[in-house]
Amino acid sequence: MKPEKILNISVDCVVFGYDVNTKSLNILLIKRYLESKNEVLVDDYVLTGYHVYTHETLDDTATRVLKELTGLTNQYKKQFKAFGNPNRLTNAKDVLWIKNEEFNSRTITVAYYFLLKTEDVDLTNNKNNATWFPVNDLPELGFDHEKIIKEAYADLKVKCLSEPIIFKLLPDKFTINDVQDLYESILGIEIDNRNFRRKLINKKYIIALDEKQVGVSKRPAQLYMFSKDIYDKMFQKNYLISI
Amino acid sequence: MKPEKILNISVDCVVFGYDVNTKSLNILLIKRYLESKNEVLVDDYVLTGYHVYTHETLDDTATRVLKELTGLTNQYKKQFKAFGNPNRLTNAKDVLWIKNEEFNSRTITVAYYFLLKTEDVDLTNNKNNATWFPVNDLPELGFDHEKIIKEAYADLKVKCLSEPIIFKLLPDKFTINDVQDLYESILGIEIDNRNFRRKLINKKYIIALDEKQVGVSKRPAQLYMFSKDIYDKMFQKNYLISI
DNA sequence: TTATAAAACGTCATTTTTACGTTTATTTTT
DNA sequence: AAAAATAAACGTAAAAATGACGTTTTATAA
Numbered sequence: 001m002k003p004e005k006i007l008n009i010s011v012d013c014v015v016f017g018y019d020v021n022t023k024s025l026n027i028l029l030i031k032r033y034l035e036s037k038n039e040v041l042v043d044d045y046v047l048t049g050y051h052v053y054t055h056e057t058l059d060d061t062a063t064r065v066l067k068e069l070t071g072l073t074n075q076y077k078k079q080f081k082a083f084g085n086p087n088r089l090t091n092a093k094d095v096l097w098i099k100n101e102e103f104n105s106r107t108i109t110v111a112y113y114f115l116l117k118t119e120d121v122d123l124t125n126n127k128n129n130a131t132w133f134p135v136n137d138l139p140e141l142g143f144d145h146e147k148i149i150k151e152a153y154a155d156l157k158v159k160c161l162s163e164p165i166i167f168k169l170l171p172d173k174f175t176i177n178d179v180q181d182l183y184e185s186i187l188g189i190e191i192d193n194r195n196f197r198r199k200l201i202n203k204k205y206i207i208a209l210d211e212k213q214v215g216v217s218k219r220p221a222q223l224y225m226f227s228k229d230i231y232d233k234m235f236q237k238n239y240l241i242s243i
Numbered sequence: 244m245k246p247e248k249i250l251n252i253s254v255d256c257v258v259f260g261y262d263v264n265t266k267s268l269n270i271l272l273i274k275r276y277l278e279s280k281n282e283v284l285v286d287d288y289v290l291t292g293y294h295v296y297t298h299e300t301l302d303d304t305a306t307r308v309l310k311e312l313t314g315l316t317n318q319y320k321k322q323f324k325a326f327g328n329p330n331r332l333t334n335a336k337d338v339l340w341i342k343n344e345e346f347n348s349r350t351i352t353v354a355y356y357f358l359l360k361t362e363d364v365d366l367t368n369n370k371n372n373a374t375w376f377p378v379n380d381l382p383e384l385g386f387d388h389e390k391i392i393k394e395a396y397a398d399l400k401v402k403c404l405s406e407p408i409i410f411k412l413l414p415d416k417f418t419i420n421d422v423q424d425l426y427e428s429i430l431g432i433e434i435d436n437r438n439f440r441r442k443l444i445n446k447k448y449i450i451a452l453d454e455k456q457v458g459v460s461k462r463p464a465q466l467y468m469f470s471k472d473i474y475d476k477m478f479q480k481n482y483l484i485s486i
Numbered sequence: 487t488t489a490t491a492a493a494a495c496g497t498c499a500t501t502t503t504t505a506c507g508t509t510t511a512t513t514t515t516t
Numbered sequence: 517a518a519a520a521a522t523a524a525a526c527g528t529a530a531a532a533a534t535g536a537c538g539t540t541t542t543a544t545a546a
Contacts, residue, residue: 009351058326058351086299216543221492460513
């Protein structure tokens with residue numbers, strides 16, 4: 001990619017990755033480190049982000065950022081909010097960092113989140129020191145990225161209740177319990193397995209496969225898949241007022 | 244307000260106003276007109292918007308824009324999306340207009356929508372030629388504002404099903420049928436009055452007042468109000484998975 | 487062969503929804 | 517003053533969905 005003029009706007013990406021084995025919802029963060037005269041000035045983590053090139057859409061920027069970080073394309077992506085508070089980058093560490101990196105007034109960022117599977121990302125020899133952190137056990141964060149993550153997570157919590165985005169975080173073939181575990185991870189609640197199971201199995205767009213789990217040390221569970229086609233057909237004109 | 248440095252970013256506002264008497268959901272648009280040598284070059288409507296000042300949050304900008312357009316403050320406001328396609332302002336009319344207005348590369352805009360009552364806005368002697376248009380009967384629109392409006396409307400449709408924002412569009416005292424009419428306007432569906440009525444009346448946060456309609460030429464209806472306090476208490480920790 | 491543990495199924499009371507029919511209260515007309 | 521008109525408000529019963537549990541099945545491991 002040839003250098004392009006840079007706009008005064010950036011895109012930051014909250015990358016959610018779910019690990020179906022450890023049942024852990026994670027966020028991918030990169031290390032931010034700066035020292036001078038043997039003194040550590042900055043040592044924390046941040047979201048990945050980058051400036052928007054002039055000839056690029058915002059979506060393009062987000063896609064590019066994810067590609068550079070993980071190598072992945074075609075992942076679920078949602079632009080959820082722009083952050084433009086003029087004071088958002090004025091704490092001491094951030095000012096130091098910004099000076100060091102030779103950019104300034106990075107005031108406005110358009111934030112995206114991605115939903116993908118932790119296992120799809122290969123973090124061996126990545127340049128950014130990118131690391132997964134459980135969403136409920138994050139390290140110290142730079143800039144206003146804690147705020148951005150919180151808002152992304154809040155949006156995800158609401159959205160997963162009304163749209164089938166949960167399946168973006170799961171492998172194509174999953175068990176009913178995988179889905180329940182994921183809901184419980186995201187929402188931080190407990191769900192009755194018997195009722196959840198019945199409800200999910202009765203959905204037309206949850207399709208039982210002719211396959212079971214392999215390599216488990218107890219009774220292997222039935223595998224299912226999600227049919228986006230059927231889902232889309234079912235909800236073309238259905239509204240349910242539930243305020 | 245003293246002049247301030249301007250950022251390369253704007254805020255555009257989709258102002259939804261509901262007229263409870265005519266049962267019409269409207270959008271407030273301003274006229275865009277440009278002629279040269281008796282030839283009309285640009286003649287259409289656009290959303291109100293303005294550049295973001297350096298020392299302003301995005302929310303501040305939106306609030307300021309609404310105030311200048313309608314005189315109103317403290318209205319329901321939602322930032323719903325940033326638009327940053329580099330080609331969004333490159334059609335012939337927009338290029339002409341941008342030259343005339345002496346600003347350039349207004350590529351990125353953060354879009355908000357407001358929910359308020361049409362009757363609260365006094366449009367007599369407004370400078371911008373602002374006019375209400377029914378949301379389903381819009382005039383020709385400049386820039387990419389048709390797209391922005393469509394996305395705002397889509398967001399509103401989804402959001403009004405799960406949050407009590409509908410009451411931002413209604414007077415403080417309303418009838419059950421007012422609420423039904425509004426849902427029908429927004430969603431473009433028909434709702435069974437008897438079931439809707441029962442459902443709404445049973446909500447603890449819908450409070451019957453000791454008042455009835457006045458000045459109607461049939462049996463006057465009971466007036467109700469929405470209690471945000473009760474609503475908030477009820478939904479502090481309730482989740483309902485409904486995918 | 488038996489014990490174990492997760493997977494999967496079942497039941498019943500309660501609540502919510504859907505699809506209608508009926509009555510009541512107020513205004514306008516006769 | 518009575519009657520007609522009409523929107524408001526209430527009612528009912530079947531069907532579907534939910535919530536709270538108990539029970540059975542099946543594959544693996546001891």
